[in-house]
Amino acid sequence: MKTLQVDLGQRSYPIHIGRGLLRQTELLKPCIAGSRVAVVTNTTVGPLYLDGVLKALAAWNPISVELPDGEEYKTLDVLNRIFTALLENRCDRKTTLVALGGGVVGDMTGFAAATYQRGVPFIQVPTTLLAQVDSSVGGKTGVNHPLGKNMIGAFHQPQCVIIDTDTLSTLPDNELSAGLAEVIKYGLIGDLEFLNWLEQNLDKLMARDPQALAYAIERSCSDKARVVAADEREAGQRALLNLGHTFGHAIETGTGYGAWLHGEAVAAGVCMAADLSCRMGWLKPEELARIETLIRRARLPTRAPKSLSSGQLRELMGVDKKVEAGKLRLVLPKGLGHAVITQDFPSTLLDETLEQCREFA
Numbered sequence: 450m451k452t453l454q455v456d457l458g459q460r461s462y463p464i465h466i467g468r469g470l471l472r473q474t475e476l477l478k479p480c481i482a483g484s485r486v487a488v489v490t491n492t493t494v495g496p497l498y499l500d501g502v503l504k505a506l507a508a509w510n511p512i513s514v515e516l517p518d519g520e521e522y523k524t525l526d527v528l529n530r531i532f533t534a535l536l537e538n539r540c541d542r543k544t545t546l547v548a549l550g551g552g553v554v555g556d557m558t559g560f561a562a563a564t565y566q567r568g569v570p571f572i573q574v575p576t577t578l579l580a581q582v583d584s585s586v587g588g589k590t591g592v593n594h595p596l597g598k599n600m601i602g603a604f605h606q607p608q609c610v611i612i613d614t615d616t617l618s619t620l621p622d623n624e625l626s627a628g629l630a631e632v633i634k635y636g637l638i639g640d641l642e643f644l645n646w647l648e649q650n651l652d653k654l655m656a657r658d659p660q661a662l663a664y665a666i667e668r669s670c671s672d673k674a675r676v677v678a679a680d681e682r683e684a685g686q687r688a689l690l691n692l693g694h695t696f697g698h699a700i701e702t703g704t705g706y707g708a709w710l711h712g713e714a715v716a717a718g719v720c721m722a723a724d725l726s727c728r729m730g731w732l733k734p735e736e737l738a739r740i741e742t743l744i745r746r747a748r749l750p751t752r753a754p755k756s757l758s759s760g761q762l763r764e765l766m767g768v769d770k771k772v773e774a775g776k777l778r779l780v781l782p783k784g785l786g787h788a789v790i791t792q793d794f795p796s797t798l799l800d801e802t803l804e805q806c807r808e809f810a
């Protein structure tokens with residue numbers, strides 16, 4: 450087992466990474482102050498892993514809440530089911546919540562913990578690669594609103610993050626690839642050595658080699674922990690973690706819910722950001738090609754779908770009026786393993802990227 454630390458003063462916490470950690474009571478114990486625990490999971494992850502977790506938590510008289518599975522259930526309505534279960538079971542302010550699942554369960558449980566009786570502690574037990582390398586670390590929690598994704602939420606750091614890499618054995622292939630998009634992102638924004646390692650080890654990751662996966666998770670968490678420790682509330686550099694996301698969100702919104710996984714849209718978005726950097730002379734053509742090759746090897750898309758026109762993409766990115774006012778900010782690679790947050794890109798070059806970086810464009 451490896452243990453990393455997220456350094457946030459009094460809100461610091463450990464990230465444990467290893468095999469079979471779900472069932473280890475000793476890891477949970479230091480993170481639970483009161484005498485009650487409530488595990489939140491969903492209808493897919495529950496049948497696979499809930500029993501083991503409840504056994505490990507037996508000393509705390511655990512209750513469990515099973516939510517429906519899907520991003521469309523990441524709502525205030527469904528969140529209320531967690532509160533109802535907690536109240537029905539007379540859970541007090543010392544109850545610790547445990548999020549057992551992917552990013553949706555993690556974000557919802559974290560937000561429930563941030564607000565139940567004005568805040569209770571919680572533990573992240575992420576079970577998707579995306580949640581293990583990204584959403585379980587850093588304390589962003591929340592739900593969607595019909596008018597916008599993640600629009601209702603709070604910063605609330607967990608007591609600890611317990612990453613059992615064995616859970617990845619049941620993860621569908623496309624979800625594994627989606628997680629790899631965020632992994633590749635860390636290499637691109639600030640870790641060239643890791644990017645090189647990824648190029649050498651991608652086949653192992655795709656084959657779910659446990660050691661390779663554990664290393665990629667560890668390195669991603671340590672990169673994210675460093676960024677979060679330096680800028681917990683995203684006043685500046687934490688925004689670098691959004692590389693590919695402005696393009697990606699345009700694809701997600703434009704294609705409608707569920708057509709593209711988040712990680713798939715981020716992958717195409719990373720390639721589009723790199724394409725723009727290349728047009729600006731910030732990346733060499735061969736560096737752009739290296740990025741696209743790596744994304745392709747992870748069986749991820751490098752282009753936006755042809756069903757979206759460049760005009761639609763541009764509008765969805767909020768470019769329309771904002772570019773005139775010079776407001777759109779993008780995270781763009783500047784050399785491999787380095788990225789900047791900038792408003793300083795020619796609008797015509799962005800148009801070219803949006804036109805060219807579509808399938809069959």
Ligand SMILES: NC(=O)c1ccc[n+]([C@@H]2O[C@H](COP(=O)([O-])OP(=O)(O)OC[C@H]3O[C@@H](n4cnc5c(N)ncnc54)[C@H](O)[C@@H]3O)[C@@H](O)[C@H]2O)c1
Pocket residue numbers: 491493494497518519520523550551552553554556576577578579580583584585586587588589590599616617618619620621624627711
């Ligand atoms: N808080 C943050 O900083 C942050 C960062 C990135 C993403 N997010 C959020 O995370 C969410 C996406 O997370 P995700 O990609 O984990 O999606 P998800 O939670 O929907 O999980 C993907 C699918 O995999 C299933 N699943 C989970 N673990 C499994 C396992 N071990 N075996 C088999 N199936 C399993 C889930 O039930 C679901 O069907 C989005 O809502 C996004 O907004 C938050």
Ligand SMILES: [Zn+2]
Pocket residue numbers: 583631694711715
């Ligand atoms: Zn993301």
